[in-house]
Amino acid sequence: METSAGVVVIGAGIVGCSVAEHLTRMGWRDVVVLDQGPLFESGGSTSHAPGLMFQTNPSKTMTDLAKYSVGRYLELEVDGKPCGYEVGGIEVAETPERLEDLKRKRGLAASWGLESHLISPEECAEKIPLLDPKKVLGGFFVPSDGIAKGVRACEAMGRLATGRGAKFYGETEVTGIEVKNGRVRAVETDRGRIETDLIISCAGMWGPRIGRMVGMTVPLVPMQHQFAWTTPLAELVGETREVVHPILRHQDFSMYLRQREDCYGIGAYRHRPMPVSADDIRRDYRGEGEFPSVLEFTPDDFEPTWQEARKMLPALQSVKIDRPMNGLFSFTPDGGSLLGESKEAKGFWVAEAVWITHAIGVGKVMAEWITDGVPSIDLAGADVHRFDPHALSPSYTLARSSQSFREVYDIIHPQQPMDAPRPLRTSPFFPRQKELGAYFLEGSGWERPQWFEANRTLLDGQEVLDRGSWAGRYWSPVAAAEARATRESVALYDMTSLKRAEVTGPGALDFLQNLSTGQLDRPAGKVTYTLMLDEAAGVKSDVTVARLEEEHFQLGLNGPRDIEWMERHLPFDGSVRVRAITAGTCCIGAWGPAARDVVQSLSEDDFSNEAFGFFNARRAYLQEVPVTTQRLSYVGELGWEIYATADMGLRLWDLLWEAGQPYGVIAGGRAAFNALRVEKGYRAWGTDMTTEHDPYEAGLGFAVKLDKGDFIGREALLKRKEAGPRRRLVCTLLDDPNVVVMGSEPVWADGRAVGYVTSADFGYTIGLSIAYAWVPPEHAGVGTRLEVEYFGERQAATVAEEPLFHPAMKRMRA
Ligand SMILES: Cc1cc2nc3c(=O)[nH]c(=O)nc-3n(C[C@H](O)[C@H](O)[C@H](O)COP(=O)(O)OP(=O)(O)OC[C@H]3O[C@@H](n4cnc5c(N)ncnc54)[C@H](O)[C@@H]3O)c2cc1C
Numbered sequence: 001m002e003t004s005a006g007v008v009v010i011g012a013g014i015v016g017c018s019v020a021e022h023l024t025r026m027g028w029r030d031v032v033v034l035d036q037g038p039l040f041e042s043g044g045s046t047s048h049a050p051g052l053m054f055q056t057n058p059s060k061t062m063t064d065l066a067k068y069s070v071g072r073y074l075e076l077e078v079d080g081k082p083c084g085y086e087v088g089g090i091e092v093a094e095t096p097e098r099l100e101d102l103k104r105k106r107g108l109a110a111s112w113g114l115e116s117h118l119i120s121p122e123e124c125a126e127k128i129p130l131l132d133p134k135k136v137l138g139g140f141f142v143p144s145d146g147i148a149k150g151v152r153a154c155e156a157m158g159r160l161a162t163g164r165g166a167k168f169y170g171e172t173e174v175t176g177i178e179v180k181n182g183r184v185r186a187v188e189t190d191r192g193r194i195e196t197d198l199i200i201s202c203a204g205m206w207g208p209r210i211g212r213m214v215g216m217t218v219p220l221v222p223m224q225h226q227f228a229w230t231t232p233l234a235e236l237v238g239e240t241r242e243v244v245h246p247i248l249r250h251q252d253f254s255m256y257l258r259q260r261e262d263c264y265g266i267g268a269y270r271h272r273p274m275p276v277s278a279d280d281i282r283r284d285y286r287g288e289g290e291f292p293s294v295l296e297f298t299p300d301d302f303e304p305t306w307q308e309a310r311k312m313l314p315a316l317q318s319v320k321i322d323r324p325m326n327g328l329f330s331f332t333p334d335g336g337s338l339l340g341e342s343k344e345a346k347g348f349w350v351a352e353a354v355w356i357t358h359a360i361g362v363g364k365v366m367a368e369w370i371t372d373g374v375p376s377i378d379l380a381g382a383d384v385h386r387f388d389p390h391a392l393s394p395s396y397t398l399a400r401s402s403q404s405f406r407e408v409y410d411i412i413h414p415q416q417p418m419d420a421p422r423p424l425r426t427s428p429f430f431p432r433q434k435e436l437g438a439y440f441l442e443g444s445g446w447e448r449p450q451w452f453e454a455n456r457t458l459l460d461g462q463e464v465l466d467r468g469s470w471a472g473r474y475w476s477p478v479a480a481a482e483a484r485a486t487r488e489s490v491a492l493y494d495m496t497s498l499k500r501a502e503v504t505g506p507g508a509l510d511f512l513q514n515l516s517t518g519q520l521d522r523p524a525g526k527v528t529y530t531l532m533l534d535e536a537a538g539v540k541s542d543v544t545v546a547r548l549e550e551e552h553f554q555l556g557l558n559g560p561r562d563i564e565w566m567e568r569h570l571p572f573d574g575s576v577r578v579r580a581i582t583a584g585t586c587c588i589g590a591w592g593p594a595a596r597d598v599v600q601s602l603s604e605d606d607f608s609n610e611a612f613g614f615f616n617a618r619r620a621y622l623q624e625v626p627v628t629t630q631r632l633s634y635v636g637e638l639g640w641e642i643y644a645t646a647d648m649g650l651r652l653w654d655l656l657w658e659a660g661q662p663y664g665v666i667a668g669g670r671a672a673f674n675a676l677r678v679e680k681g682y683r684a685w686g687t688d689m690t691t692e693h694d695p696y697e698a699g700l701g702f703a704v705k706l707d708k709g710d711f712i713g714r715e716a717l718l719k720r721k722e723a724g725p726r727r728r729l730v731c732t733l734l735d736d737p738n739v740v741v742m743g744s745e746p747v748w749a750d751g752r753a754v755g756y757v758t759s760a761d762f763g764y765t766i767g768l769s770i771a772y773a774w775v776p777p778e779h780a781g782v783g784t785r786l787e788v789e790y791f792g793e794r795q796a797a798t799v800a801e802e803p804l805f806h807p808a809m810k811r812m813r814a
Pocket residue numbers: 010011012013014015016034035036037042043044045046047048049050051052053150172173174175202203204205206210225226227267326327328329330351352353354355356357358359
């Protein structure tokens with residue numbers, strides 16, 4: 001075995017093999033892949049996965065990864081035997097609610113560029129003759145879904161990589177990793193040591209164990225998942241082909257089915273979560289059926305699924321269960337994959353909690369990320385650094401991963417909060433919010449008021465359109481009253497959950513200038529809205545930077561990934577310090593025409609327009625509370641973001657509340673907030689733009705100052721600017737104001753899906769239904785007629801000039 005390597009991949013399951021194949025495809029030659037099990041049936045999850053690939057996913061990223069993977073499985077072969085079968089996939093509905101949801105799914109497929117069809121029960125039974133059409137109300141059919149042969153694909157990719165110089169070693173266990181000065185140096189195995197400065201852990205559910213070798217917490221939990229084959233069916237006698245029937249999902253019973261030759265296979269998520277510790281999984285290999293990733297079958301857990309399968313496919317009533325198993329694979333707190341480089345040890349990467357469906361695509365983006373510094377698609381939802389510290393705790397990881405298992409086939413509303421553990425993070429205003437009848441949703445663990453029942457009286461005959469059962473969930477007409485009060489008097493919004501950090505030190509300005517597109521070399525007291533780009537000029541985040549002192553900046557960020565990105569770029573000379581301050585501080589947005597009167601009445605500092613201009617920041621006292629105030633607003637009104645330390649938060653709320661009484665102050669929730677934001681055209685990073693978009697396409701060119709000198713992404717941005725937009729983020733207005741959409745719906749033009757919706761809401765001030773959307777430039781002109789599909793219905797819409805609300809900004813600058 002080698003004593004040194006350019007890169008060591010741990011794990012020769014489907015992910016490790018794909019990473020090695022793509023690295024060698026991108027020119028890496030010195031690649032060593034190690035697995036504790038034999039090649040390529042190594043005993044991990046890949047060894048026994050039945051390989052169903054349903055591509056449609058609420059996440060564009062996951063659908064893109066699946067689409068690429070499916071294409072590659074179909075191409076790959078071993079000695080003439082294919083690694084993929086395009087037999088199609090059907091998701092059936094047994095309940096009216098599911099049937100409705102299949103319409104939404106069809107919309108998602110169209111948004112992400114997948115052909116799909118809604119089909120009748122009879123059509124379902126035509127495609128899967130064993131299915132009882134009386135049992136279902138309809139189906140969602142994706143012709144390009146199908147089956148992957150995981151182990152065979154490992155071998156195919158292993159051969160390709162070996163042909164380009166990679167070396168694969170089975171029965172070689174990684175026992176330790178050497179780290180020096182924060183960088184990986186070597187991998188220790190039971191067969192010797194390999195020096196390397198790049199390690200990619202593709203150890204699947206053993207990931208937490210490998211992560212610990214470098215001090216990294218990998219938040220995943222191996223879960224048992226039941227799967228069983230049947231004995232041969234008379235109806236399939238003589239069938240020797242791997243698979244001909246489309247794969248089948250029966251999500252109302254959390255189960256899936258596939259045909260293989262003359263048998264059927266049935267997988268169940270209906271049973272109780274059965275977590276296992278990564279440390280307790282065997283690492284030895286005892287032959288097929290005895291893989292470390294297979295635990296003893298627990299028949300009682302499977303029984304309800306088996307009974308239901310026999311109802312759905314009555315032919316199963318005459319066969320028995322054969323070779324059942326409790327197989328293990330990884331679940332995470334939010335159900336997503338874990339990709340990226342460790343903070344603890346440079347050169348240590350992970351690619352774990354990945355399904356067969358997405359695995360080849362994950363290998364590709366990992367190779368791009370490692371080789372070029374940027375993956376070709378947005379990976380925010382799979383980034384291992386997306387979690388706040390609490391989410392890495394063993395108890396949270398266990399509780400939430402168990403919940404991800406339970407919900408794997410549920411209909412999940414985009415705003416559905418987690419149900420436990422709650423309350424987890426609360427702002428200092430929480431007791432007052434409860435007194436005001438707050439309806440709380442949850443984000444990153446924070447309790448966030450969506451609206452306040454106390455404001456119901458403000459509706460006072462105001463007519464608010466009903467949104468229907470989907471867009472109306474987690475919403476109340478009270479939001480309309482809160483939005484109106486914000487425009488007419490003054491409202492307090494709890495902005496505590498906004499991520500923020502301090503950047504200090506003599507190198508702080510240069511550091512931030514390098515990370516962002518805006519000109520930050522401005523006097524202390526100025527606030528700048530700016531963007532952080534990746535090297536390919538994709539929008540990595542949008543940030544407000546307040547220069548509080550010469551060497552002291554306060555940043556409003558989008559999430560933990562921003563802090564990780566900044567820490568990754570810190571200079572080695574110690575001249576810059578980045579400190580996350582969200583947890584120790586709180587923030588109230590005091591917004592509305594009366595905001596100045598309220599704030600001024602509490603302070604001897606001057607809050608007049610002359611003394612405290614728009615996009616300025618300063619420290620002040622509101623009575624006895626020391627605050628940092630920034631004159632800006634996400635809702636398009638006069639006002640301030642007021643920051644204080646958490647200990648003074650409740651006092652701050654009470655002061656503003658008291659002072660606001662003469663002006664009719666209210667507490668505003670996020671439902672009103674979002675509507676006001678969308679009306680004003682302010683982008684939300686992650687929803688409206690990601691690294692897949694450049695600033696010009698996203699309508700954020702104003703935040704780029706190309707003449708300020710170099711910054712990350714500038715070179716690529718110049719090229720992008722010259723090449724022109726690939727698509728544009730546009731504001732559309734729906735003809736029918738009664739229809740409010742939620743985001744991710746497809747946008748149609750000329751009879752085809754050309755784009756998808758991002759932020760959407762009802763604009764209470766303008767009285768219209770708004771949907772921002774990405775569309776090709778030729779459909780982006782103001783006045784262009786488009787259609788937005790919502791639950792199968794096409795809604796006419798028109799591209800509108802933006803912002804819709806007060807473009808002259810007079811209210812905010814007053
Ligand atoms: C019953 C069942 C059904 C499933 N069905 C589907 C399906 O239909 N569709 C789908 O998309 N997904 C399915 N999955 C999930 C899928 O199987 C996994 O998500 C996927 O195979 C994970 O691949 P991997 O390469 O990350 O992990 P693995 O295949 O587990 O590979 C990890 C490798 O790392 C090696 N390793 C670990 N520690 C060390 C060490 N210290 N030294 C050396 N090597 C080490 C292991 O031996 C292993 O080979 C199913 C899973 C189960 C259990």
